[in-house]
Amino acid sequence: MADYDRREQLKKIHASRKSATYQKVDEAIQRLVRANVNINFNSVASEAGVAKATLYNNLELRDRIESLRQQQAKAPTSKQIKREMDDNNKDALIASLQRRIKKLDGENKELREQLKVAYAEVYKKI
Template sequence: MAGSMKGLEANWKQRADGARARAEAAINELQIKGAKINFNSVAKTSGVSKSFLYDDRTTRERIEQLRLAEVCKEMNNRARYDKTSKSKDVIIAAKDRRIAKLEEENKKTKS
């Protein structure tokens, strides 16, 4: 009986290693494509179950880290866009004040 357990454990370890390798290959493929990396996309690409991805600590940490990096990059892009739109608003307001001042001077010179 102990021999059969060793065989089962070896088979389980081999299957887990294969699933881990497929998940890693899927992560690399998604990175190359520039696709979003999350548990669902890795599971679909690799053919590995989501429960395996959540249960396997190293794979889970890697996916969470990459997902967080994507979110941070997206937030930085939004912040950069907000800064440029705010600076445009400031420039437009300054030009409006300058136009109003010049129009006032123009009225004074005409009178």
Template sequence: MSNKNPSTTRIVELAKQKSFNTEKKVLDTIKSMIKNKKVINYNTVAKESTVSKSFLYKNTSIRKKIDMIRNEQADLKNVTNHKGNTSDKSKDVIIESLKFKIERLEKEKQELKDALAAKYNDFYNNL
């Protein structure tokens, strides 16, 4: 004979406790990865904390934290993506190309300002 009304409350409690402990472990791993300046994404966090990637994706608080840190790290990578061993000649070439780009953008900005002023002028004249 089997139990018609089994009590599963203890099993549910243990599952919640296990999930809570795993979440705490992942958050501690993320903190240590930030401290050690490691790249943070789902794959690296899953490997470091020895949890599945599906757990990371399903847990919304962890997911938001990883996404936020990934975006911050992506912004930092774009800014610091500069080779340290460039020669003076290559630096001069980079500077010249950036100056040219600035001049081109300034010219484009002035053209857009002039076009906008003309549109405003036409708009107010037609009122």
């Protein structure tokens, strides 16, 4: 029993808990990124099953979460993109849709002509 060092044992336990916490937080962040969920202290804490205070007090985790949160804030969402659509984009979209309508109208007329010919052939056979 003389070889037992309580401080060393406590350091080992603390290191193992710390690495487990890092791993849980890392996996939680990866899941949130894949699910395209907002990354903030609340979402990471609830997903990882750790206290928010743990995330705030650990500078490495805190910096990582804050940088990911800033990256997501800079990336435009689909709603922002729709709002930012200006008149030129709208005009281009309208012109593209009008061309598509003309093309489909032409195909529709062609198919109607083919249908008339087919009806005529069926009528001749009767």
